[in-house]
Amino acid sequence: MNTGNNLNGIKKLGGVLERVCLIAAVAVVPLTALYWAAFNALPPDMTASAVTQAVSPVLPAWVRLLCFLASMVPAVAFLVTLLRLRHLFVLYREGRIFTLANVACFRRLAKALLLWAVATILYTPLSGLAVTAANPPGRHILALGLGTSELALFFVVAVAVVIARVMDEARRLDEEQALTV
Amino acid sequence: MAIIVNLDVMLARRKMASKDLAEAVGITAQNLSILKTGKAKAIRFSTLEAICRMLDCQPGDILEYSPGEP
Numbered sequence: 712m713n714t715g716n717n718l719n720g721i722k723k724l725g726g727v728l729e730r731v732c733l734i735a736a737v738a739v740v741p742l743t744a745l746y747w748a749a750f751n752a753l754p755p756d757m758t759a760s761a762v763t764q765a766v767s768p769v770l771p772a773w774v775r776l777l778c779f780l781a782s783m784v785p786a787v788a789f790l791v792t793l794l795r796l797r798h799l800f801v802l803y804r805e806g807r808i809f810t811l812a813n814v815a816c817f818r819r820l821a822k823a824l825l826l827w828a829v830a831t832i833l834y835t836p837l838s839g840l841a842v843t844a845a846n847p848p849g850r851h852i853l854a855l856g857l858g859t860s861e862l863a864l865f866f867v868v869a870v871a872v873v874i875a876r877v878m879d880e881a882r883r884l885d886e887e888q889a890l891t892v
Numbered sequence: 893m894a895i896i897v898n899l900d901v902m903l904a905r906r907k908m909a910s911k912d913l914a915e916a917v918g919i920t921a922q923n924l925s926i927l928k929t930g931k932a933k934a935i936r937f938s939t940l941e942a943i944c945r946m947l948d949c950q951p952g953d954i955l956e957y958s959p960g961e962p
């Protein structure tokens with residue numbers, strides 16, 4: 712594949728992925744709200760993880776509101792990650808691949824991923840407290856856990872940091888190449 | 893940079909326009925401007941050879957080392 716075709720491919724795919732990120736970002740909050748609003752009517756497979764902690768499979772509205780607020784912690788971090796990722800794809804769509812803006816974008820993306828990882832860890836105790844808020848005294852659950860998904864996210868953060876540094880080197884080489892007569 | 897490009901001086905001595913040199917050497921006017929203004933990070937031997945041939949000079953007539961420059 713020659714450079715021109717490659718750049719065209721990057722622009723085209725960048726445009727598609729930018730739209731996907733935008734649609735996902737717009738859908739995050741409404742879908743989370745919809746999930747908790749319709750929680751009591753959802754099939755058991757979709758509510759199993761929450762229902763096992765609560766004394767009743769039917770959650771009152773105020774508990775679902777608390778659950779929604781707890782869910783918003785990782786959801787907002789995910790939203791920020793999607794928007795940062797979208798910005799990167801906007802740059803790719805415009806054909807900007809080795810600029811300072813790309814490097815800054817990768818750095819911001821790594822920070823957003825870190826925020827998402829931390830928010831995911833925080834979500835476990837928050838959701839436990841929210842789901843069991845209506846339970847009788849002594850039956851509230853405060854759980855704290857670190858699973859493979861959180862560890863995988865930290866790994867992705869490290870990868871993003873390395874890619875940001877590689878991109879910075881690429882930008883330096885690109886500038887040098889552009890100023891070679 | 894400690895390397896100073898004296899291309900504008902040589903062009904003036906030869907009474908040649910930048911545009912004509914760029915055309916003769918086979919580089920863009922923009923690249924010749926980068927070279928003249930000292931923004932260039934490097935120059936290819938082939939470009940230097942073409943410039944020297946056109947201006948009938950040595951690389952030392954175009955490039956100068958100045959230790960005092962940052």
